[in-house]
Amino acid sequence: RPVIGVLALQGDVREHMAALTASDVEARTVRGTVELDTVDGLVVPGGESTTISRLATLFGLMEPLRERIAEGLPVYGSCAGLIMLADKILDPRSGQETFGGLDMIVRRNAFGRQNESFEAAVDVKGVAGGPVAGVFIRAPWVESVGAEVEILAEHGGHIVAVRRGPVLATSFHPELTGDPRVHGLFAGMVRERIRTGPR
Numbered sequence: 001r002p003v004i005g006v007l008a009l010q011g012d013v014r015e016h017m018a019a020l021t022a023s024d025v026e027a028r029t030v031r032g033t034v035e036l037d038t039v040d041g042l043v044v045p046g047g048e049s050t051t052i053s054r055l056a057t058l059f060g061l062m063e064p065l066r067e068r069i070a071e072g073l074p075v076y077g078s079c080a081g082l083i084m085l086a087d088k089i090l091d092p093r094s095g096q097e098t099f100g101g102l103d104m105i106v107r108r109n110a111f112g113r114q115n116e117s118f119e120a121a122v123d124v125k126g127v128a129g130g131p132v133a134g135v136f137i138r139a140p141w142v143e144s145v146g147a148e149v150e151i152l153a154e155h156g157g158h159i160v161a162v163r164r165g166p167v168l169a170t171s172f173h174p175e176l177t178g179d180p181r182v183h184g185l186f187a188g189m190v191r192e193r194i195r196t197g198p199r
């Protein structure tokens with residue numbers, strides 16, 4: 001079984017662990033480079049991207065993660081995790097950095113101005129069996145994507161799910177609904193990477 005880590009610096013780590021376990025993979029928390037080197041894929045959870053950025057630097061994970069993602073480590077980010085995987089933030093807090101991996105520009109708290117939190121049915125390309133219930137909590141949206149980034153879902157005219165090769169990101173939190181299909185999609189991407197490429 002593939003081993004998928006959850007970056008456990010801050011955020012809803014436990015919910016992602018449960019969703020991964022439901023997707024028939026071995027889930028493991030990652031707080032340092034030793035653990036990072038044992039996983040076939042990594043989830044960056046929802047939470048607060050400025051805090052995740054600060055703690056990743058503090059724990060010495062910023063550069064190693066950038067390198068691993070650039071080398072092709074499969075990663076999936078939800079909400080704050082999506083922000084961490086963006087090459088560029090439109091409105092970063094001072095000092096806020098990202099791991100990158102997706103050639104796109106994100107706007108933080110984009111949906112949050114009208115609605116602190118809401119749920120909406122979202123059709124996600126690659127996820128069969130009908131729309132997923134997307135939970136949006138002070139969620140970002142993707143302003144624009146580069147040519148290599150595929151748009152998997154939109155909500156209200158805004159991009160809310162994207163993929164480039166082994167990198168997946170959603171504005172919403174599928175880990176909060178008990179529906180493991182998005183994690184299943186990511187688990188499939190990790191299995192594909194194990195079959196076709198070096199870790």
Ligand code: GLN
Nearest residue numbers: 046047048049079080138
């Ligand atoms: N607004 C948060 C941020 O900028 C993301 C919120 C979330 O992950 N639910 O990091």
